[in-house]
Amino acid sequence: MTGLLERFARVALRLPMATVAVIVAVTLLFAGAAQRLEVDTGVGGFAPPGGPAERLEAVEDRFGSGSTLQIVVDDGPGGDVLERRALVDVLALAEAIANDPDVAPVLAEPGSDAPSVVTFAEPFARGAEAADTTIAEADDFVLDVLLEAVLDGAGERVGGLLSDDLDTEAVRARAGLVVVAFDGAAEPEAVATAARAVERIVGERGVADASLGILSITAIEDAIGTTLARDVPVLLGLSLFLVVLVLAVLFRSVVDVVVGLVGLAASIVWMLGAAALLGPGGFGLSGPFNQVSIAVPVLLIGLGIDYSVHLTTRYREERRNGAAAVPAATTALTTVGIALVLATVASVAGFLANLVAPLPPIRDFGVFAAVGIVAAFLVLAGLVVSVRVLVDRRRDRRRSGRPVGAPSVSGATGHDPGEATTPVRGATVRPSRWAGALTGLASRGGVLVAVVTVVALALGGYAATGLSTEFDERDFLPEGEPVLATLDRLELRFGGGVSERTLVVLDGDLDDPAFLGAVARFSTELADVEGVRVSDGEAEVASWLALRDATVREGEGVRERVADDLEAWRDPAVAAADLRVPRRDELDLLVGDLAEGSEVPEELLGALERRLPDGVAPVVALARAGDPAELEQELREAIADTLAEDRPEALTDAAIDALVAAGPERLTLAALRTAGIDDAVLTDDDRRALERLEALEAEGVTDSTDGAVLVRQLAVLERLLPDELARTVDAEGSLVSISTGVGADGAAALIDELERRAEVVRDAGGRTTVVSSGFVQADVVEQLAAAQLASIAISLAAAALLLVVSSWVQARAPMLGMIGILPSLVALVLMLGLMRVIGLPFNALTATVASIAVGIGVPYGIHLINRFREALGRGADPEAAIAETLAETGPALVGSAVTTGLAFGVLMLSSSTPLRQFGLVSLMMIVLAVLGCLLVQPAALVAWARRRGGGKVRAASGVPLG
Numbered sequence: 001m002t003g004l005l006e007r008f009a010r011v012a013l014r015l016p017m018a019t020v021a022v023i024v025a026v027t028l029l030f031a032g033a034a035q036r037l038e039v040d041t042g043v044g045g046f047a048p049p050g051g052p053a054e055r056l057e058a059v060e061d062r063f064g065s066g067s068t069l070q071i072v073v074d075d076g077p078g079g080d081v082l083e084r085r086a087l088v089d090v091l092a093l094a095e096a097i098a099n100d101p102d103v104a105p106v107l108a109e110p111g112s113d114a115p116s117v118v119t120f121a122e123p124f125a126r127g128a129e130a131a132d133t134t135i136a137e138a139d140d141f142v143l144d145v146l147l148e149a150v151l152d153g154a155g156e157r158v159g160g161l162l163s164d165d166l167d168t169e170a171v172r173a174r175a176g177l178v179v180v181a182f183d184g185a186a187e188p189e190a191v192a193t194a195a196r197a198v199e200r201i202v203g204e205r206g207v208a209d210a211s212l213g214i215l216s217i218t219a220i221e222d223a224i225g226t227t228l229a230r231d232v233p234v235l236l237g238l239s240l241f242l243v244v245l246v247l248a249v250l251f252r253s254v255v256d257v258v259v260g261l262v263g264l265a266a267s268i269v270w271m272l273g274a275a276a277l278l279g280p281g282g283f284g285l286s287g288p289f290n291q292v293s294i295a296v297p298v299l300l301i302g303l304g305i306d307y308s309v310h311l312t313t314r315y316r317e318e319r320r321n322g323a324a325a326v327p328a329a330t331t332a333l334t335t336v337g338i339a340l341v342l343a344t345v346a347s348v349a350g351f352l353a354n355l356v357a358p359l360p361p362i363r364d365f366g367v368f369a370a371v372g373i374v375a376a377f378l379v380l381a382g383l384v385v386s387v388r389v390l391v392d393r394r395r396d397r398r399r400s401g402r403p404v405g406a407p408s409v410s411g412a413t414g415h416d417p418g419e420a421t422t423p424v425r426g427a428t429v430r431p432s433r434w435a436g437a438l439t440g441l442a443s444r445g446g447v448l449v450a451v452v453t454v455v456a457l458a459l460g461g462y463a464a465t466g467l468s469t470e471f472d473e474r475d476f477l478p479e480g481e482p483v484l485a486t487l488d489r490l491e492l493r494f495g496g497g498v499s500e501r502t503l504v505v506l507d508g509d510l511d512d513p514a515f516l517g518a519v520a521r522f523s524t525e526l527a528d529v530e531g532v533r534v535s536d537g538e539a540e541v542a543s544w545l546a547l548r549d550a551t552v553r554e555g556e557g558v559r560e561r562v563a564d565d566l567e568a569w570r571d572p573a574v575a576a577a578d579l580r581v582p583r584r585d586e587l588d589l590l591v592g593d594l595a596e597g598s599e600v601p602e603e604l605l606g607a608l609e610r611r612l613p614d615g616v617a618p619v620v621a622l623a624r625a626g627d628p629a630e631l632e633q634e635l636r637e638a639i640a641d642t643l644a645e646d647r648p649e650a651l652t653d654a655a656i657d658a659l660v661a662a663g664p665e666r667l668t669l670a671a672l673r674t675a676g677i678d679d680a681v682l683t684d685d686d687r688r689a690l691e692r693l694e695a696l697e698a699e700g701v702t703d704s705t706d707g708a709v710l711v712r713q714l715a716v717l718e719r720l721l722p723d724e725l726a727r728t729v730d731a732e733g734s735l736v737s738i739s740t741g742v743g744a745d746g747a748a749a750l751i752d753e754l755e756r757r758a759e760v761v762r763d764a765g766g767r768t769t770v771v772s773s774g775f776v777q778a779d780v781v782e783q784l785a786a787a788q789l790a791s792i793a794i795s796l797a798a799a800a801l802l803l804v805v806s807s808w809v810q811a812r813a814p815m816l817g818m819i820g821i822l823p824s825l826v827a828l829v830l831m832l833g834l835m836r837v838i839g840l841p842f843n844a845l846t847a848t849v850a851s852i853a854v855g856i857g858v859p860y861g862i863h864l865i866n867r868f869r870e871a872l873g874r875g876a877d878p879e880a881a882i883a884e885t886l887a888e889t890g891p892a893l894v895g896s897a898v899t900t901g902l903a904f905g906v907l908m909l910s911s912s913t914p915l916r917q918f919g920l921v922s923l924m925m926i927v928l929a930v931l932g933c934l935l936v937q938p939a940a941l942v943a944w945a946r947r948r949g950g951g952k953v954r955a956a957s958g959v960p961l962g
Contacts, residue, residue, distance in 0.1 A: 068182065572644045634907060
């Protein structure tokens with residue numbers, strides 16, 4: 001290794017200008033490649049391949065994913081979205097969305113009983129249409145009666161789109177939902193464009209005085225992308241500024257600060273270029289840059305600056321000891337450089353240990369970080385020595401007429417950093433007070449240090465056993481983000497995500513009565529499963545059986561409406577007597593109708609209006625002044641007259657009696673045609689609904705679970721509703737999409753229960769697959785937790801093996817390698833324990849804690865060991881060697897820790913929770929690692945050196961020790 005570094009030093013120092021030029025050229029090439037970098041802020045990429053994620057993708061490929069967008073309409077405390085203006089506005093909003101040129105092409109095909117854009121106002125609009133009016137035109141009293149009737153008749157099926165505080169008696173609800181269903185076969189880019197178009201439309205239109213919130217995959221991804229685009233430049237800029245500030249205080253040299261800053265910037269460019277080449281836009285060996293990878297540039301600033309600090313510190317030390325520029329740079333590279341190479345390799349091994357992680361973004365994080373660390377070493381090692389030689393050789397030539405060791409007034413230590421001074425090699429090192437205290441602890445308190453370390457590790461390990469693992473896409477959303485507020489509002493007002501679906505695929509022979517009968521029995525039991533959403537006693541599902549039932553309900557609804565009309569036409573007076581008429585205090589709701597039916601002269605009405613208080617209509621005042629019973633009778637007679645006028649002319653009394661006597665179930669198309677009234681009472685949609693219903697009835701009981709009947713009814717649906725049937729049926733089997741509300745925490749238990757219930761299908765020769773996005777998320781958490789032990793073990797084992805082998809090769813002292821891993825081990829165990837104590841979970845970013853521990857702790861340990869070996873190689877005893885090591889290398893380690901800590905610490909200012917947690921974990925890891933390096937490792941080194949006694953090992957320079 002020393003030979004390689006010597007050759008590298010020979011080239012870089014003989015051709016410093018060429019070295020700088022090569023670094024600049026390569027940086028420009030990587031900068032060009034970085035233009036192809038793909039960034040993905042979606043959460044879909046976190047799903048591990050195979051297992052539930054693969055099964056879910058397979059199901060969505062078969063039947064279409066059919067993503068949705070939800071608009072939450074919240075009228076606030078005391079508000080009501082069931083008042084006229086809100087209902088009219090939300091219907092207009094739905095129409096604008098459905099007709100938008102960016103949205104319409106990607107909308108899902110409307111169902112037999114549901115449009116592509118479903119609103120909470122839709123059932124009331126249909127009710128108004130059936131009453132030959134509209135929500136906008138109906139009198140207030142008529143509208144109130146209409147709302148009451150729809151809520152009473154539709155029950156929970158209407159309430160599913162209204163907030164949990166729905167009061168059916170008062171006809172009031174604070175909030176409602178608009179759901180936009182997208183075609184599962186549409187291109188993702190087109191769906192994203194449509195989602196953004198919906199956001200634009202919602203921004204242009206209001207719904208009464210309610211607030212509107214939008215929730216969609218696109219909205220979440222855009223919010224994450226916007227947050228990162230806003231935060232990352234600020235965090236990177238602040239991180240670089242703080243590093244520059246520390247370097248300026250540490251070195252007080254413009255050249256050293258600029259070299260460090262430029263080197264870090266070049267390292268980041270190299271990493272981004274390499275990520276672009278490795279990513280989907282290049283060789284396809286990794287994924288795109290994402291919200292986890294975004295931490296890598298800050299990580300490079302924190303870890304990469306170590307190369308500049310340690311190389312510059314050692315170079316300046318050699319210059320103070322009288323060496324010329326080239327020898328000083330050579331010594332720095334061949335001494336500190338060895339430690340940096342080992343640290344780089346160990347860090348790379350630690351980061352690559354993330355390849356065992358189940359989440360692709362974490363694996364990509366490890367690859368990008370490893371590439372970046374190598375880039376930082378090559379760039380900074382080349383720049384530091386080359387630029388310093390270029391600057392100091394020129395300076396030495398200018399000062400050639402002055403003694404080499406002449407004093408200067410510049411520099412951090414009273415000397416110009418590039419100027420040679422009087423050699424002090426071999427002089428007694430006078431450590432600072434803190435270095436002296438640490439030396440005393442290492443020399444005389446080894447037993448105490450060992451006991452305290454063992455106890456701390458035991459406590460940390462015990463606390464770490466309770467560490468939890470979490471993964472939630474909302475963690476990436478900053479507090480106050482509208483999408484996050486909408487998520488919270490959806491959970492608060494509607495009891496959670498109403499779009500949560502659990503998918504059950506039942507594959508088998510669709511022509512086999514036994515199989516279809518088993519499918520029906522499975523479906524009928526779903527309402528009893530905990531976690532399944534239920535409306536009117538039935539599970540909320542989408543399946544071919546649900547399509548059959550919806551088709552039946554639609555046809556039966558037409559029959560019931562026609563039956564009601566027939567009853568009203570047979571005896572209008574009886575029908576009018578059954579209807580609710582307004583009370584005296586409700587008459588002002590019928591101003592229009594009263595004025596239209598009034599026989600009072602206009603002159604009298606005008607005279608009354610001038611005498612009445614403001615807001616009181618004359619016809620209302622006259623009506624209230626009369627006898628209440630007489631007024632009610634007049635109103636009912638008016639209603640009866642209207643009903644009689646609406647009776648079709650061709651409808652005879654005998655025909656009415658026959659149709660009413662037959663009952664609603666006998667109101668077939670043929671019967672209505674025979675009566676000569678089909679055109680008068682049926683719309684085209686009504687006819688289609690009855691045709692489908694009669695076709696199903698012809699094959700058996702409409703709610704039958706008999707397999708033979710189901711085979712025939714499935715054939716009917718395939719003939720009459722092929723497009724709708726294709727959403728849940730293919731050649732291999734059928735899909736049952738169940739509306740559930742258990743989240744990720746309850747997904748596994750729900751799927752186990754559904755698998756148990758599906759045993760009836762498997763007994764009939766079928767195959768079952770049960771999966772959900774919540775189960776995928778739960779699987780992510782489970783695998784992430786399981787992978788932590790492997791990641792930690794691999795990171796530490798790889799670093800320990802590297803250090804043991806390198807210590808054996810360089811010094812025939814493998815035990816030094818184990819001592820070198822101490823800072824990482826101590827920091828990692830204590831960090832895991834502290835995470836448990838302060839409530840920090842493992843998540844997508846803190847899961848990299850093991851690689852961070854190796855990346856930070858191993859370099860510290862290597863630098864201390866190499867300097868200690870070097871001092872021993874010059875003949876110092878263990879106490880003197882550790883004193884020199886702490887006095888000379890200790891400040892560099894502390895300076896490095898400060899710069900690294902500041903670089904990582906700025907992440908705590910991010911609005912992204914995982915980035916903040918990553919910054920906190922990294923900062924705490926740095927503190928623990930440097931404490932382990934300065935408190936634990938010196939005592940171990942002294943104990944090791946004393947135990948070696950007179951044995952000989954080779955120093956860092958190759959000189960035998962002892």
